[in-house]
Amino acid sequence: MLEVEATGARLGLTDTHAHLSYIAERLGRRAIDELAAAYADAGAMVLDPGVDYDDYPVRKAAFGDLGFVRLAAGIWPDAESIGDAEARVAALEAHLRDPACVAVGECGLDYHWMHGGPSEQAELFSAQAELAVRLGKPLIVHSRDAHRDTLAIVGPVASRIPVIIHCFGYDEEAAREYAAAGCYVSFAGNLSYKKSGALRAACAAVPGERLLLETDSPYMCPEPRRGKDATPLDIGRTYALAAALRGSSIDDLAELVARNAAALFG
Numbered sequence: 001m002l003e004v005e006a007t008g009a010r011l012g013l014t015d016t017h018a019h020l021s022y023i024a025e026r027l028g029r030r031a032i033d034e035l036a037a038a039y040a041d042a043g044a045m046v047l048d049p050g051v052d053y054d055d056y057p058v059r060k061a062a063f064g065d066l067g068f069v070r071l072a073a074g075i076w077p078d079a080e081s082i083g084d085a086e087a088r089v090a091a092l093e094a095h096l097r098d099p100a101c102v103a104v105g106e107c108g109l110d111y112h113w114m115h116g117g118p119s120e121q122a123e124l125f126s127a128q129a130e131l132a133v134r135l136g137k138p139l140i141v142h143s144r145d146a147h148r149d150t151l152a153i154v155g156p157v158a159s160r161i162p163v164i165i166h167c168f169g170y171d172e173e174a175a176r177e178y179a180a181a182g183c184y185v186s187f188a189g190n191l192s193y194k195k196s197g198a199l200r201a202a203c204a205a206v207p208g209e210r211l212l213l214e215t216d217s218p219y220m221c222p223e224p225r226r227g228k229d230a231t232p233l234d235i236g237r238t239y240a241l242a243a244a245l246r247g248s249s250i251d252d253l254a255e256l257v258a259r260n261a262a263a264l265f266g
């Protein structure tokens, strides 16, 4: 196995959130071919989430044949989607009914960019949460500067379907609240950033059976490559850091996250 320099982590580690189409746009199809080689015998998966009501068929055509890739479909709270929520959620449902679509998302609340208002965002998000419950598929949640309102929506849902808080960006107390509600908490490369002390405390506190790791690539490249385009091949540093924070070995953590992800996404 190839080693990620200086971390002891091997390549081909479970990544529960990577935007493969953005990676291909920025780095070329060659980056996807490199992933295919690294993940071929790794026994780990990469989950490619959707962001728009109609991006699923394109992503399925591009990545659906790769055995390590799992696909989800969801609508991110951008202005166009909020303005046309009902029709777009209805169109999304057709894609979600595809057996190859393993989860609903990403969807959620973003009060940093704040398109529409909180109630419009909640409407688009809740409609997708209801769809996830109806179809019995996990819900992948984006939440930025919106912890309380996110918890209010996912709390009642998390007892019925798995809920994943992706690229978790709050503190230890919030992480404990999500875990207590039954949610999975997924940490990305920003875990390594200088000012992310609260995130690191949160990562140490999440119960093992609720922990996931992701890149959110091409964003959130871990240090020392912060600001560069990331791919799932950059996740080794996040595993190494999370393992250190949790007093675990990288191999045990890799096994734990692979098991959690397999239970969620098959």
Ligand SMILES: [Zn+2]
Residues within 6 Å of the ligand: 017, 019, 049, 106, 216
């Ligand atoms: Zn994302």
